[in-house]
Amino acid sequence: MKNKTYHRNIFQRIFGICATKQPQDEGCWCVENGKIIVNLSRATELEHRNGAIRLEGKELSNRVLVIKDNNDEYHAFSNHCTHMGRRLDPVPGAVQCCSIGKSTFDYGGKKISGSSKKDLTTYSVTIEGDKLLIEL
Ligand code: FES
Numbered sequence: 001m002k003n004k005t006y007h008r009n010i011f012q013r014i015f016g017i018c019a020t021k022q023p024q025d026e027g028c029w030c031v032e033n034g035k036i037i038v039n040l041s042r043a044t045e046l047e048h049r050n051g052a053i054r055l056e057g058k059e060l061s062n063r064v065l066v067i068k069d070n071n072d073e074y075h076a077f078s079n080h081c082t083h084m085g086r087r088l089d090p091v092p093g094a095v096q097c098c099s100i101g102k103s104t105f106d107y108g109g110k111k112i113s114g115s116s117k118k119d120l121t122t123y124s125v126t127i128e129g130d131k132l133l134i135e136l
Pocket of ligand 1: 081082083084085098101102103114
């Protein structure tokens with residue numbers, strides 16, 4: 001399966017511009033009963049390992065980053081770096097703030113390196129058929 005990587009240049013880091021996009025198919029996700037439901041057959045960005053989407057707006061009170069790791073497992077995170085709130089992107093085995101401070105967190109949200117002093121909020125995920133359910 002194709003492996004996707006995310007690169008950010010120095011200008012992106014200075015201005016805090018993340019590499020992860022919102023899904024091309026806006027209708028691939030919704031919020032119901034305190035859960036995000038992602039239709040995996042429509043979220044093409046998550047077909048590939050290290051694929052990611054950022055979910056924002058709709059009824060969400062918090063931005064969410066969803067990634068598929070190298071073992072084809074999904075993870076969901078609060079998409080606010082615990083340093084200064086910038087967005088994150090996947091890096092091999094972790095997620096990393098797009099800013100210069102490069103705070104990096106493991107899949108459990110534990111801080112590995114960078115400017116942040118706190119861990120990152122994660123959300124539990126389950127799969128039902130072709131739906132990814134994210135418990136908020
Ligand atoms: S905002 Fe993430 S490292 Fe500063």
